[in-house]
Amino acid sequence: xxxxxxxxxxxxxxxxxxxxxxxxxxxxxxxxxxxxxxxxxxxxxxxxxxxxxxxxxxxxxxxxxxxxxxxxxxxxxxxxxxxxxxxxxxxxxxxxxxxxxxxxxxxxxxxxxxxxxxxxxxxxxxxxxxxxxxxxxxxxxxxxxxxxxxxxxxxxxxxxxxxxxxxxxxxxxxxxxxxxxxxxxxxxxxxxxxxxxxxxxxxxxxxxxxxxxxxxxxxxxxxxxxxxxxxxxxxxxxxxxxxxxxxxxxxxxxxxxxxxxxxx
Amino acid sequence: xxxxxxxxxxxxxxxxxxxxxxxxxxxxxxxxxxxxxxxxxxxxxxxxxxxxxxxxxxxxxxxxxxxxxxxxxxxxxxxxxxxxxxxxxxxxxxxxxxxxxxxxxxxxxxxxxxxxxxxxxxxxxxxxxxxxxxxxxxxxxxxxxxxxxxxxxxxxxxxxxxxxxxxxxxxxxxxxxxxxxxxxxxxxxxxxxxxxxxxxxx
Numbered sequence: 155x156x157x158x159x160x161x162x163x164x165x166x167x168x169x170x171x172x173x174x175x176x177x178x179x180x181x182x183x184x185x186x187x188x189x190x191x192x193x194x195x196x197x198x199x200x201x202x203x204x205x206x207x208x209x210x211x212x213x214x215x216x217x218x219x220x221x222x223x224x225x226x227x228x229x230x231x232x233x234x235x236x237x238x239x240x241x242x243x244x245x246x247x248x249x250x251x252x253x254x255x256x257x258x259x260x261x262x263x264x265x266x267x268x269x270x271x272x273x274x275x276x277x278x279x280x281x282x283x284x285x286x287x288x289x290x291x292x293x294x295x296x297x298x299x300x301x302x303x304x305x306x307x308x309x310x311x312x313x314x315x316x317x318x319x320x321x322x323x324x325x326x327x328x329x330x331x332x333x334x335x336x337x338x339x340x341x342x343x344x345x346x347x348x349x350x351x352x353x354x355x356x357x358x359x360x361x362x363x364x365x366x367x368x369x370x371x372x373x374x375x376x377x378x379x380x381x382x383x384x385x386x387x388x389x390x391x392x393x394x395x396x397x398x399x400x401x402x403x404x405x406x407x408x409x410x411x412x413x414x415x416x417x418x
Numbered sequence: 419x420x421x422x423x424x425x426x427x428x429x430x431x432x433x434x435x436x437x438x439x440x441x442x443x444x445x446x447x448x449x450x451x452x453x454x455x456x457x458x459x460x461x462x463x464x465x466x467x468x469x470x471x472x473x474x475x476x477x478x479x480x481x482x483x484x485x486x487x488x489x490x491x492x493x494x495x496x497x498x499x500x501x502x503x504x505x506x507x508x509x510x511x512x513x514x515x516x517x518x519x520x521x522x523x524x525x526x527x528x529x530x531x532x533x534x535x536x537x538x539x540x541x542x543x544x545x546x547x548x549x550x551x552x553x554x555x556x557x558x559x560x561x562x563x564x565x566x567x568x569x570x571x572x573x574x575x576x577x578x579x580x581x582x583x584x585x586x587x588x589x590x591x592x593x594x595x596x597x598x599x600x601x602x603x604x605x606x607x608x609x610x611x612x613x614x615x616x617x618x619x620x
Contacts, residue, residue, distance in 0.1 A: 164486055165494065165498070168478070169498055172502035179506050185512055185513055
């Protein structure tokens with residue numbers, strides 16, 4: 155009996171000492187944790203895409219709690235999440251222009267043709283290894299859908315040989331931007347005009363390759379009152395910050411490659 | 419004295435390797451040895467905890483358990499003490515060394531009940547009972563050597579697994595079977611060190 159008692163007492167005493175030391179340690183060495191971080195992480199969509207510029211949603215939540223980041227940097231969550239984050243932080247939500255991915259190519263099967271009959275792996279990056287894909291235009295969309303498989307929101311489809319973004323579904327997570335071996339996809343504000351071509355060849359060459367390609371005729375640059383369009387290296391590009399979506403560039407474009415329609 | 423310590427240290431790494439000769443701590447050995455980086459992190463944490471727990475459990479055994487005649491309780495007491503100690507270390511690291519905590523953090527709770535750590539603390543006492551020249555310092559050196567031995571085994575095996583990634587393995591052996599086969603081969607290769615330390619120091 156005595157032996158059992160001693161054993162129980164000794165082990166109990168050791169356990170007690172460990173418990174006391176641990177509970178003191180947890181008080182003395184407590185690290186102040188911002189409780190908002192957990193709430194912020196919950197409010198975020200959890201896509202961990204990194205489009206906000208931080209390492210995943212938890213990284214952004216930490217930066218938010220420290221005041222290093224502002225709500226509204228999450229393109230996936232959009233304005234609803236921005237408002238929620240702002241409510242948790244107790245600041246006012248800033249509305250941010252909605253952005254979308256755009257495929258800067260209009261080279262559908264009707265507008266351009268094939269140079270080689272590619273029959274390899276159905277992947278743009280694989281096809282790109284073989285003479286830059288099968289299309290006539292070496293800048294254009296290969297159309298095998300690397301961006302489609304990368305998109306988590308079903309916002310991209312390959313229609314008639316060229317990838318198209320459904321702008322109402324796009325969350326600007328940039329995954330397609332990284333997936334495109336041609337670098338055709340850009341994240342731009344929804345409310346801005348876009349030159350849907352990436353061909354930097356001279357106008358004459360572009361004409362041969364694609365019926366809708368930008369030939370660098372400078373008409374849009376001249377007509378734009380806000381200096382939003384610049385032709386550089388035989389291709390026009392839109393500065394979304396200056397574009398007011400007046401639509402004049404789209405009117406004068408002889409190729410009809412500029413899209414300046416307001417989103418529905 | 420120094421000679422004995424060096425011999426104990428080398429023996430703990432090569433001839434008495436806790437993973438490859440005593441088959442303790444196999445779960446982290448198989449689980450965390452996929453990449454050299456994580457293998458190093460885990461081994462560093464194991465080494466640290468091994469030395470620390472030997473430093474604490476040795477006096478507890480000598481000064482508390484032996485006088486009360488409670489040697490038979492050493493397993494349960496050691497688990498209790500090691501678990502508490504690892505928690506304490508974790509709390510302190512979190513406060514004062516956040517980078518180290520972030521890199522070791524996930525491994526520390528895993529080590530709490532690691533059999534290699536418990537094995538070292540208990541086998542060290544067994545040796546001390548058998549050999550009168552075996553002191554507290556020897557025990558610490560032994561446990562440090564055991565940790566380094568764990569590190570050597572992990573890193574060597576991480577290298578072997580790296581080669582396995584590119585090897586053409588029969589379908590029936592893919593995954594865990596080939597890992598266990600290669601682990602046993604690495605273990606057999608460590609048998610070659612038997613007698614080496616005695617030969618060098620003797």
